[in-house]
Amino acid sequence: MKTLADLFQSSKNKYGNLPAFLTKNQSGEFDPVSYSEIYEFGLQLGTALIELEFPQKGHAAVLADNRLEWIITDYAVIMAGGADVPRGTDVTDSDLNHILPHSGATIVFAENDTVLKKLYQNPNSIQNIHTIILMDKNAKGTGKELKFWDLVQRGKELRDNGNRSIEDRISKIKEEDLFTLIYTAGTTGRPKGVPLTHKNIMSQINRIPIRLQAGERILSILPVWHSFERMFEMVCIYFGAGTYYSSVRTLKEDLKRVKPTFMASAPRLWESVYQGIYATVSKSSIVKQKLFHAALFFSSNIQSAKRWLSFRELDMTGRNFIYSFLVGIFKSIQYILNIIPAALLDLIVLNKIRQATGGKLKGTVSGGGALPSHVDKFFNAIGIQVLEGYGLTETSPVISVRILDQAVIGTVGPLYKETSLRIVDPNTSKILWTTEEGGPKAYSVKGEIHVKGDQVMSGYYHDDENTRKVMQGDWFNTGDLGMMTFNNCLKIVGRTKETIVLLGGENVEPVPIENILSQSEFILQCMVVGQDQKYLSALIVPNPEFFPEYKPGIGFSSAEEEARCAAKIQGVIRNSISATNGFKSFERVVDFRLLPKPFETGDELTAKLSVKRHVVTDKYSGLISDIYSDKKEEVLR
Template structure:
């Protein structure tokens, strides 16, 4: 395989020339397609226009836009000229614009529409390096130093005639360690970090992808295109000759039926939403239909469960005795045989209609960006929609581990990605647990080394050294290696909370804001792999003496929670600078203060893991009914 992405895309445009590469939603329910050759030609012409504007190899160029065909044209053109893009979604804030563009030393920026253009112009006084703005949508009467993408494509055609071989020379000169992109993490501590990913990083993801994708596949793009997970998936689709159809949350339900995708990248929230929709429709159905569905699902559960057990693809956290395996295998075979006929019959009559919600042709979906709830995971895999949960992070381009159709162990994120090394390190002793003779099913911190590990954080050597040591990247996640050689994620050692939507939230700024209240003594924010944030609060007893003389009594009084919840919502809001996903939706009042040597370190910092383990039942209760 080629060592730079531009060569891979150039080759694909030749091999799959007239095949559809992208589907663009037009009026009504019609998708208009663009071929590989057409896409490559447009990107090449845009690349020539960038060269004519003076863009240099290695220069950072921002793209502030959401999923659309013009995004990929800009991305490919920047890549082909040897520059490095700095992507972000169209929902950027003033802070995002000024901090990221200045930190990355951006001189040229692509913007999606007039709204984003106006945001950039509003902050232009604080963007001393910015020289050129390119608008992705058609527009008249552009201000000075602004260009329209399609106008540039036309101008690029003319420049290409003068130097027809220049683009190939640029592509051939790109080295594997040259920067492909800088993606800024969406931290809330004030200063996001720029993750530097090279051509080598992304090529490794294409080269070792264990899931077969072919020109016969149809892929729906729904996740934010500037996130590395969706972006790598689109590069895989381009390199393998299959067509990507751009959709949106608003139109996804209809688009799935129109496109009938065979594969897609997804997030846990999508499957939760579809699952909730199926259950809601089931509740409205007649008693006979509910009985039929439940019967169909029962036999699907028995058939698939026993088949997975026979294939040794059920979660194994203990070393199993051979005689027990043989007995279990005998019963599994019986269950599989007796459930096979009713399963296949009811699958064709009932479950097929459920699969039609996703178009009826989906042979798999890779889910990333957060943990897939176990019951949702089971449900879709049992009804015949394989959800292949994966694990990774922006700093690893992103995949570290992923399930495949052959290694689909529910409850895990699958085997380790080819070419990747992992070690699991004890938090207590800092010794390596895995790999090792007795390292299976033991919890520790996950470290990873491989060709997908980032080059570092842009202009931040201190932060880079904190996370990478001797080539090993500390993920901050806790995991165990199962006896079927699959990785299971069990928590986080770092403080970052990843919500079910995939949003990263730093709890410290939220907690710092909350403890400013005279009503709150201590607080810890929770919500890992959940839909929303919650807070465990130790109230300041002096402020609640009318509700009790001691903390347990005050904590149990309903008025305490009512007052504190109002206080929390007042402090953590848009008016105080917090984003929607950073809002604290629910709280619980703790009956015991944090103590030194227990919940507190000698420096009086809260031991987050200790608090979460101690109050696990309370945390589980918060999310049980939500």
């Protein structure tokens, strides 16, 4: 299969009456739509779009969250030969005013009246839009918009009368054509458009290393317009699985109701489940607590032994045969001694914990940020396989992912099939490790990750300047730091680029936040941190002109003076990074630390006075660890 249109038709022919997508009705029950039905809905809506003069290779914006109408729209736009420009209902005014004109969209699908109101409050965003389509049946609109299901019915009437315009469009789709144009999330007002082709996405689907079975139940909770969830839904279509649209708010109930067998997820979800389990255990009787910890102990020993004996234990040093053999003997004895108590306690304790996920969950792919090691090991120990992956929107998105027979905890797995990779020294551009034949193979050496393959975009949409920053021929510079382990798995160890990905998968551009903070007379320099954490924090250099007690290289001479400075800076943060200034809740700076000296050229700063984020992160790793050691949950008020 070369295009998504091929995929949609193939799945309809293979899985016809199987449930493809399931959404909740007013009673809270899931209503199924089969593969045959979703395909027909797509043809009908696509036919109506063609009547509305939606052109081949045209762009249609879709401003909606996970729902049946979303996936029907996706089918329709793609089969009509176009590309969608997706965004959630939380789209900001600045996003609308940039994305809609920049993308060249001529049609907008709006989920409800709230989204419609945003559009009309930003008239410049819709100056090139000739049609607005309301998805929600209960949306009132203004009378100028078209209704989604009316268009589906119109398309059905056209097809009943012999209209086959969409089949003609399908026949003209090429693998080089765009199927989507996703704008990276950010706060700069100028998010970058990532154009992904049918070839990009089909390279992911055709080479998927994880196998699903027709009829499997998949719970969907991540935003469908994000590239990770989008790709995973296409994989589900490929295998004939049923996707249940849920949300974080109803996840607990839906896990028990749906009893999913597999799902895509973000690290924050599993940390939340982890914390919930421990909170429940802490409220239990002493006997139940001891049983829980005993079960975890024995199961962890069993899993550790299995990893070692199957060569799936993280190897950063290239262990020699004698050492591996001796440890192997110990692990074999460990396995034998722990197997019986582990099995009994699994039946008594851990099986009940797994029931909280429905009891049928075989595994989950986690993406959008790093999975905390303790959470990773915990779920592995209780019998839920979390397969961590790595990628970016620009790579459609997967570069590497753990697979069941190569699930090395602490890594993001082996490279995706037919993916080329280089580990490059960010300072000298020297290649340290590469998949290229005859190239260097320096294992466990940190460098910048560059990738090449069919999943990589050709460049940002109508943005040569940003394209030049990341593309070197066919090679894409991810801006992430990583290394190849001796297990031939990729390990992510940091970032050189600016975007911060929080534990919940939210993408934050720190520069606008830093620019706002640096406007304060009390702050000389600052750097926002928070990669793979729940919230943002900041490292701040006070301005000595306003705090004469602050001595560069020493800091404050007294705790009282430091506290006075901290109080003023806390006030700056509270007043500057707020909802009234256009910042979202996850963009707020929750905590900060004062640094003992300013950033200097040649050390923390480049010749252009740009902050070397990875250098600052390494230098002040202790301070950053201290910020997040208390698991602080509240935000500054």
